[in-house]
Amino acid sequence: MITAVHDGAPVGMACQSFTSLSLEPAYISFAPALTSTTWPRIRAAGTFVVNVLAADQQDVCRAMGRSGGDKFADVDWAPARNGAPRLAGSIAWIEADVDHILPGGDHEIVIGRVSELELPRDAAPLLFYKGAYAGISG
Template sequence: MSPEAAQAVAADPREFRRALGLYATGVAVVTTMAPGGERVGLTINSFASVSLDPPLILWSLAKTSPRLGLFSAASHFAVNILSRDQEALCLRFSRPGEDRFAGLDTEAGAGGVPLVPGSLAQMECAREQVVDGGDHLILIGRVLRHRRTEGAEALVFCNGAFTGVPTRRN
């Protein structure tokens, strides 16, 4: 491919997004508490480990998100990694306009953040840093507590579709 053709492809946001969609990602719901005590959560697939010592993770949030101010100012948040049987929960937390926590019996994590029941893993974090990342903010959290469950499949998203990946170790 010529440099001109490569540059034209790179400049097309739709094609760039389609290319990124071929990278399989896990799916999680990140949660926090609003200053008035309201539970806040949304679906993410932009989650990664940063460091083991100290234990740091990151996730990113579009600057156009209506929850941007709540998450960027929150002192704590939790990342709840979803299992394959939580696809409906994933979709619920990705849609606007409904009470995302309706019918969920959450428990309070570090800083009072709600923890999503049935998650494969949970990372309870204190906000460490917020970094500008183009059209997103990158939120880095220091993991204060974590827990995990084995045996169920992890929920994965790739090329516009959900699937599962076994979490069992051989």
């Protein structure tokens, strides 16, 4: 989940593709669709948090992935150092600043410069594959 604060209110969106880009300097990347109504507000904020959800947080993913309404109504969160929402129960919080935005077909490629990283919980990540939630077996 990508979260930010825009005009004093929390905003968030489910992210389809996210990756670590560079260790030195620390960069991450994600690719929001051009049709996203939330991405322009996150872009305007200039800072964001990537919340890596745990396998038991499907309800949070559903809440943040829906269109319209108050996505944060039933989601427990606290502000990160950069002010963006850190979603409770996440296995990682990555705070970043928007550094570059590149064209990517029907998406934009966002490169964020990492400012903070915290791993508050040791749990399996939530995955979404072929239209369904999935886990990692091993």
